[in-house]
Amino acid sequence: MTKKLLVVRSPQGLLLIINILALLLLMTFNIEFEKNILFIAIALIFTIFLSSQVLYKISNGDTYIFLIVTMLISIGIIMIYRINPALGFKQVIWFGVGIIVFFISYFTIKYIKHWDKLLYFYLGISLALFIATLIFGTKNKGATNWIIIFGSSFQPAELIKVLFIFSLASYYVNKEKYNSWKYSRLIYIAAVYIHIGFLFIQKDLGTAMLFFLLFMSILYVYEEDRRLLLYNSAGAVVLSVAGYFLFNHVRVRIETWLNPWTDIGGKGYQITQSLFAIASGGFFGTGIGLGHPAFIPEVHNDFIFSAICEEMGVLTGIAVIFLFMIIVYRGVKIALQQQNQFFRIVALGITLMFGYQAFIILGGVTKMIPLTGITLPFVSYGGSSLVSSFAALGILQLASEEFDVEQEDEDEHRIQEDN
Amino acid sequence: MNTESKRIIRILISLCGLFIGLVIYISYFQIFTADRILSNSYNKRQWIDEENILRGEIIDRKGTILVNSIITDKGQSRNYKYGNVYSHIIGYSSREYGKSGIEASYNKELLNLSDLNPLGELKNILSDGPSLGNNVVLTLDHELQSYAYKLLGNRKGSIVIMNPKTGEIYSMVSSPSFNPSTLKENWGDIIANENSPLLNRSIMGLYAPGSIFKLITATAAIENRESDDKFNCEGSINIDGYVLKDYGGVAHGELDLNEALVKSCNVAFSQIGLEIGDDKLRNTAEKYMFNRSIPFDLRTAESTFPDNIRSKPELGASAIGQGKILVTPLNMAMVASAIGNQGEMVKPIIVREIINHNNSVLKKYKTELLSKVTSPETAEYLKSMMIEVVNEGTGKSARLDKIQAAGKTGTAENESDKEHAWFIGFAPADDPLVAVAVIIESSGKTGGAEAAPIARDLMNRAIQILNK
Numbered sequence: 001m002t003k004k005l006l007v008v009r010s011p012q013g014l015l016l017i018i019n020i021l022a023l024l025l026l027m028t029f030n031i032e033f034e035k036n037i038l039f040i041a042i043a044l045i046f047t048i049f050l051s052s053q054v055l056y057k058i059s060n061g062d063t064y065i066f067l068i069v070t071m072l073i074s075i076g077i078i079m080i081y082r083i084n085p086a087l088g089f090k091q092v093i094w095f096g097v098g099i100i101v102f103f104i105s106y107f108t109i110k111y112i113k114h115w116d117k118l119l120y121f122y123l124g125i126s127l128a129l130f131i132a133t134l135i136f137g138t139k140n141k142g143a144t145n146w147i148i149i150f151g152s153s154f155q156p157a158e159l160i161k162v163l164f165i166f167s168l169a170s171y172y173v174n175k176e177k178y179n180s181w182k183y184s185r186l187i188y189i190a191a192v193y194i195h196i197g198f199l200f201i202q203k204d205l206g207t208a209m210l211f212f213l214l215f216m217s218i219l220y221v222y223e224e225d226r227r228l229l230l231y232n233s234a235g236a237v238v239l240s241v242a243g244y245f246l247f248n249h250v251r252v253r254i255e256t257w258l259n260p261w262t263d264i265g266g267k268g269y270q271i272t273q274s275l276f277a278i279a280s281g282g283f284f285g286t287g288i289g290l291g292h293p294a295f296i297p298e299v300h301n302d303f304i305f306s307a308i309c310e311e312m313g314v315l316t317g318i319a320v321i322f323l324f325m326i327i328v329y330r331g332v333k334i335a336l337q338q339q340n341q342f343f344r345i346v347a348l349g350i351t352l353m354f355g356y357q358a359f360i361i362l363g364g365v366t367k368m369i370p371l372t373g374i375t376l377p378f379v380s381y382g383g384s385s386l387v388s389s390f391a392a393l394g395i396l397q398l399a400s401e402e403f404d405v406e407q408e409d410e411d412e413h414r415i416q417e418d419n
Numbered sequence: 420m421n422t423e424s425k426r427i428i429r430i431l432i433s434l435c436g437l438f439i440g441l442v443i444y445i446s447y448f449q450i451f452t453a454d455r456i457l458s459n460s461y462n463k464r465q466w467i468d469e470e471n472i473l474r475g476e477i478i479d480r481k482g483t484i485l486v487n488s489i490i491t492d493k494g495q496s497r498n499y500k501y502g503n504v505y506s507h508i509i510g511y512s513s514r515e516y517g518k519s520g521i522e523a524s525y526n527k528e529l530l531n532l533s534d535l536n537p538l539g540e541l542k543n544i545l546s547d548g549p550s551l552g553n554n555v556v557l558t559l560d561h562e563l564q565s566y567a568y569k570l571l572g573n574r575k576g577s578i579v580i581m582n583p584k585t586g587e588i589y590s591m592v593s594s595p596s597f598n599p600s601t602l603k604e605n606w607g608d609i610i611a612n613e614n615s616p617l618l619n620r621s622i623m624g625l626y627a628p629g630s631i632f633k634l635i636t637a638t639a640a641i642e643n644r645e646s647d648d649k650f651n652c653e654g655s656i657n658i659d660g661y662v663l664k665d666y667g668g669v670a671h672g673e674l675d676l677n678e679a680l681v682k683s684c685n686v687a688f689s690q691i692g693l694e695i696g697d698d699k700l701r702n703t704a705e706k707y708m709f710n711r712s713i714p715f716d717l718r719t720a721e722s723t724f725p726d727n728i729r730s731k732p733e734l735g736a737s738a739i740g741q742g743k744i745l746v747t748p749l750n751m752a753m754v755a756s757a758i759g760n761q762g763e764m765v766k767p768i769i770v771r772e773i774i775n776h777n778n779s780v781l782k783k784y785k786t787e788l789l790s791k792v793t794s795p796e797t798a799e800y801l802k803s804m805m806i807e808v809v810n811e812g813t814g815k816s817a818r819l820d821k822i823q824a825a826g827k828t829g830t831a832e833n834e835s836d837k838e839h840a841w842f843i844g845f846a847p848a849d850d851p852l853v854a855v856a857v858i859i860e861s862s863g864k865t866g867g868a869e870a871a872p873i874a875r876d877l878m879n880r881a882i883q884i885l886n887k
Contacts, residue, residue, distance in 0.1 A: 221426040264461040274461040278445070279453035292464050314449050318442050326437045332431040336424055348427060355434045359441065368444045 011067050012052060015074065016358055017068065019045050022078045025288055036085060040092045044077060051099045056144070059106070061400030065330050068323050069378050069393060075320065076379035079307050082288055085380050087300055094237040094383045098390035105394030116342040119170040122163045123191055129156040130198040137202065145202045156362050156389035157199065157207050162395070164211060165349030172222040178370045185225065189232075206360055206374030208335050211357045212236065214349060222345065257370035274303050274365045277310040285313030289414075300381040302373050320379070321362060334400040344369060347399035350392045459516050470494060473531040475552035477521060479561040480771060486522075488551040488552075500562075503567045505595040507619035508559065508717070508769065511599035513572060516606065519617075521770070524716050525555050528773050528782075553781060557769045558587035561581040566880050567592045572871055575860040576839075577620040577748040578873070583756030583845055583854040585786045586765035589881060591749070593620040622719040627832025630683045630813075630866070631841045631867055632740025634754060634801060636691055637680055639703035641797045643695045649673050650687035650715055661732035663689050663739075666830065666865070680804045681812035681829065683737045692738025700738060706792045707754050708764065714789070715749070716769050722746040739758060741832060752856035755843040756791070757770075758805065759825070759851035762798035763789040808846050814842065816871035819879055826874065828866030837863035839852040842870035846878040853881040 023041040032348045048070045056065055073095055081088025109115065133156050135149045146153045171178060171188055178184045185419050192215050199208035216236075219229060252267055260268030260275075273296040279290060293299050293307035300307075309317040331351025338344040361380075364371035375385040421565035430586040450773050458465070474495065477486040486509055497512055499505070509522020512673060518526060526532075531552045540759035567578045567590045580590040595616040597609050609616050618624060654670035656663050665671065665685045671678070679687035692700060704709060704724040713719045726741040728734045736742035766787040792798075808814040813828040826844020833839055840862040845854040855877050857870040 089882070147619060193518060217430050220430065221423055261459075264459070265633075269461075272456075272459070272461060275456060276464065278448065279457050280462070280464050282453070283449060293465055295463050302513075309445075314445055317445060321438050321442055321445075325435055328431065328434055328438075333425060348430075350433070352430070355438075359434070359437050361443055366445055366448065367440070 001288075011064075012049065015048065015067065015071055016045060018071075019048070019074050019078075020076070021061045022288065024080070026078065026081055030365070032342045037081070038080065040077070040089060043092055043096070045076065047096055047099055048074070051102075054103075055397070059397055059401060061397055062334055064392065064399070065327055065334075065396060068327055072320065072323055072378040072379055073250050075308060075312075076304060076376075076381075077395060078288070078303055079293075079311070079379075082311070083294055083300050083307060091381055091386070094386045097383070098297040098386045101387050102390040102394040102397075105391040106398050109395050110396050115166065116170050116173040118175070119217045122170065124169040124194065126163045126167070128158055130195075132156065133202060134198070138318070145199075145204045145207070153384075155382075155384035157204060158384040159203075161210070161353060162350075162388060162392050165214065165346055165353065165392075167191070168215065168349060169342050169345035172218070172345055175222075177347070185228070189228070191376070200243075204373070205250070205253065206364070206372030207362055209372060210353065210356050210374065214352055217352050218345065221348070223352075253370045257367065260367070270298070270303070271365070271367055271371050275367060277303075277306040277367065278314065281310035281313055283311070283314045284351055285311050285316065287311060298373075301360060301377060302374055302380060303365050304380045305362055308379075321358075323354060323386065324358040324362075331355075331396060334396060338399050338403075340403050343399040343403070347396055350396045350399075353392065355390070421836055423600055432440050433596070453520075458517070460517070466514060469530060471550065472530045472532075473551050474512070475531070475776075476554040477529075478554055478556045479559050479564070480557065480589075481560065481562075483561040485557070485561065500598045501565070502564055502598040502600055504592075506596040506599055506616075507593045507621065508557070508591055511602055513599075513602055516602060520558070520619075520717060521555060524718075525770065525773075528555060533774075543671050551776045554774050554776070556774060558582075558589065558769055558771045559591070560589050560881075560884060563877075563881055563884055564590045564592065566590075566876060568594075568596075570876060575614060575620075576858045576862075577624060577856075577860075578877065579621050579748050579752035579856045580755060580877055581752050581767060581854050583759040583851045584765065586756075586767045586771045586789075587786075588767055589853065589885075590877075591621045591769070593618070593624070607681070619717065620748065620858075620860070622715065622717055622747055622749045624747060624839075624858075624860075625722070626748070626839055626859070626860070627831040627833045628740040628744060628746045628751065628842055629829035629839065630685075630740055631751060631754075631827050631829035631843050632744060632746070633680055633683065633688050633738075634758065634805070634827050634843075635704050635707055636688050636700060636738045636740075637676060637801060637804065638696055638707075638793050638797060639692045639700050640676060641800060642793065643699045644691070644702065647675070649675050650679055650684070650690050652679075652684050652686040654686070656686045656735070658689065658732045658735045659730065661735075663732075663735055677804050677807065679803075679825070681807045683808075683813050683852055688739045689735035693731060697734050697737065700734075702723070702799075703793075705745075706790055707757065707760060708750055708790055709744075709746075711790075713747075713750060713767065715767055719749060720747050722750040724863070740829065748856045749860050751841070751843045751858075752854055753789075755826070755845050755856060756851075756854040757792040758798050758801045759845035760794040760795040760798075762791065764792050788801070802848060805844065809844065813865070813867040814844070814871050816867055817842060817844060818877045819846060819875060819880070821883060822846050822878075824875070824878055826871070827850075830865040830867075830869055833861070835861045836866070837861040838871035840864050841866040844872040844874055844878070846882065852885055853878055855881075 026037055052066060077088055077091050123387045124338050133145060133147055138146050138148060145157055146155055196208050196211050244254060256268045256271055260271045264272045277296055278294055288311050291310040293310050295305055296303045327353055335344050335347040338347055355375050356373060361376050363369035375382050377389045423825050465823040474488040476484050478484055480603055485501060485505055486499050488497050508520055510522045512518045512522040512748055530554045571592050571594045575594055581588045595614050651673050652671035654665050654668045663685055671684045674687060701724050709722045709724040712721050723745045728737055733742050737744055753764055753767060755858040766789040768784050772780050774780050802825050805827055806823060809817050809824045809826050814826045817824055817826050824844055824846035825848040826842055829841030831839040831841060840859040843856045845851040855874050856873045859869050864868045
């Protein structure tokens with residue numbers, strides 16, 4: 001094991017070196033030596049190393065996605081700790097929780113069968129969570145999408161994302177059964193828009209956009225009635241235009257995207273501060289601890305990418321983008337190789353969720369597209385986001401494995417029926 | 420491959436396209452947009468150093484504090500003690516409008532910032548409390564500067580007073596001016612004002628020189644004329660159909676170079692121009708730093724002598740300082756200085772030294788030779804003519820009581836219908852202490868009537884102050 005650890009050329013080795021270097025730097029960053037940072041360094045490196053070893057023992061699936069994710073996590077924790085040591089410490093704890101959830105989700109999904117038969121259950125839970133958010137929700141950053149349970153805040157939409165993907169997959173796996181009733185397609189689309197509608201009411205535009213993109217992608221691949229694609233696209237355009245004129249918060253997003261410089265002190269403040277950060281980093285960055293990313297409000301959360309660009313350089317930023325691209329590539333490969341249709345759709349959904357979510361926030365903080373608050377998966381600070389991303393990753397890991405014969409048989413049977 | 424897989428791959432390709440688009444977008448932003456937005460006043464990074472460092476003082480040559488910073492409950496406040504008097508030299512340091520003048524060019528020294536390096540940054544992080552910036556000591560004399568500012572008053576124009584041998588600027592005034600302390604309140608008016616109060620006319624103003632340029636033509640004549648033939652002035656001269664007149668149409672009759680300069684005879688000097696040609700004239704002008712950028716602590720405009728003069732009328736006009744020739748007041752003060760300093764033009768300096776808060780000198784600025792304009796003999800000859808200008812020529816109003824001054828007047832036609840009034844000179848003539856350049860913009864009066872008396876008072880006062 002130690003020998004393996006020291007092999008620099010292996011991805012784990014590289015990751016280890018990066019972590020040790022960055023964490024050593026962080027130790028010297030604060031004048032008073034803190035015990036926390038030593039704990040963080042050891043806990044982080046140990047968790048990454050141990051969990052990847054365990055994973056390769058138990059799973060014969062994909063070996064890259066988990067590594068890439070730990071790389072993203074490392075960059076995120078280093079940056080969060082540098083911005084706010086207390087939050088960095090918490091994030092390491094959340095990372096530990098995330099790893100546990102990753103394995104729980106992996107085993108739960110693996111050993112409980114018939115996930116494709118629970119459509120009503122998924123929809124029911126989602127609805128309950130949405131209503132709970134509506135009633136108990138607290139306002140945070142202009143969006144009412146948090147509920148507080150046992151003193152810790154929790155974002156139900158993070159869980160609903162996974163449930164939503166499961167619902168889409170269950171519907172398409174059993175479409176013959178559901179489509180036997182004339183109006184089932186309408187009900188299905190209504191259910192999707194109820195999701196998006198709730199998110200809109202919560203003013204969580206980023207997640208609403210994510211749900212819509214996910215839905216449209218799955219619709220594009222699996223829907224036989226191709227007219228639905230057209231109707232939904234047209235509907236989306238009409239709704240966005242209506243949203244622009246009807247809702248002030250939508251208008252503000254668009255206006256600050258088109259020209260944030262007219263109101264730098266007010267509505268355009270966040271995005272312009274983000275642009276200043278990226279601009280002042282240059283391609284190589286100011287160096288960790290030498291920039292001023294804390295000028296951006298919510299920098300540890302939605303704007304973590306701007307902080308990375310400022311202190312680690314735009315080249316590191318580009319590297320982060322490419323890491324997400326590799327996740328998407330591996331995820332799509334997993335989907336293509338999966339024989340079980342339910343897990344095929346789920347794998348595609350989860351992959352696209354990571355991809356779209358990353359693009360929505362990366363494009364937002366760089367002013368390429370309008371800014372909508374959403375976390376950068378695995379990098380931003382936040383328990384709900386990290387835990388739900390790890391749960392999804394566990395499912396993706398499982399989907400990368402070959403399934404037992406029984407399921408394959410069932411699947412082949414279904415494919416024949418399809419034809 | 421089945422339809423499902425094809426569609427999935429299409430989605431993969433579009434998503435990868437989005438990511439690659441993002442990479443291109445960020446690279447483009449970094450290469451083309453980043454520099455432009457960084458100077459935005461809302462970018463607090465520019466100011467973070469300044470909040471932690473007490474900005475240094477700006478001091479005159481005798482130790483009078485002209486600008487300092489004081490700590491208030493709201494942070495630092497910059498205190499411009501003499502407002503308009505130094506508006507163009509010291510400039511301003513404002514979050515809203517950026518920096519200008521010495522505040523801009525000596526920003527690093529005032530903040531005691533070395534070039535950005537990680538080690539220095541680390542030191543800043545480790546050290547507590549605001550550190551102290553360095554102080555900038557100017558070559559200006561506060562008493563003389565205030566006097567010159569008052570003397571110019573509401574007139575549009577500029578005054579430059581300097582030491583002809585060391586290049587130290589004693590006083591530099593540009594009018595109209597602005598008050599850097601009330602910049603925020605008056606910014607709209609300052610910007611809207613058609614007289615451009617923000618413009619430092621002394622170094623950025625480009626004016627037709629008129630007859631003061633004859634000193635340069637005279638230099639070229641002494642160096643290049645083969646004969647000592649006299650000129651004949653009938654009050655006007657017709658060059659290829661273009662009639663060039665003397666002031667008031669006065670005929671000066673037969674005169675030599677000396678008489679021509681003393682009387683500021685346009686006819687004679689345009690004849691010189693035609694005789695020696697534009698190349699030689701340009702060559703001499705360029706030795707006087709025309710078409711050259713003057714190295715200075717503040718940004719200066721270049722005086723211009725046109726690259727090619729195509730027609731004889733233009734050559735004749737150029738020789739008397741009209742046509743397309745444009746000069747800055749600082750450059751003309753340097754012309755006077757060079758003649759007073761035996762043909763050697765020195766680099767003008769406005770910052771004498773940088774000192775730290777303990778008054779120990781960190782950097783001292785020394786006199787440097789900028790251009791060897793002409794031989795000491797020629798300079799001596801020019802000086803003698805300039806003495807005569809003041810004693811019995813057009814510059815009589817610049818005569819001092821006990822000290823011999825030397826100078827040249829100019830009355831320059833320009834786009835406005837009123838002439839600029841010029842005077843450049845130095846005193847005492849035999850061993851000059853000060854050189855001056857005075858211009859009153861669109862005065863409508865002659866240099867002898869309007870600028871020379873101002874120059875007289877300035878030279879008088881300057882010598883008094885310097886001999887104290």
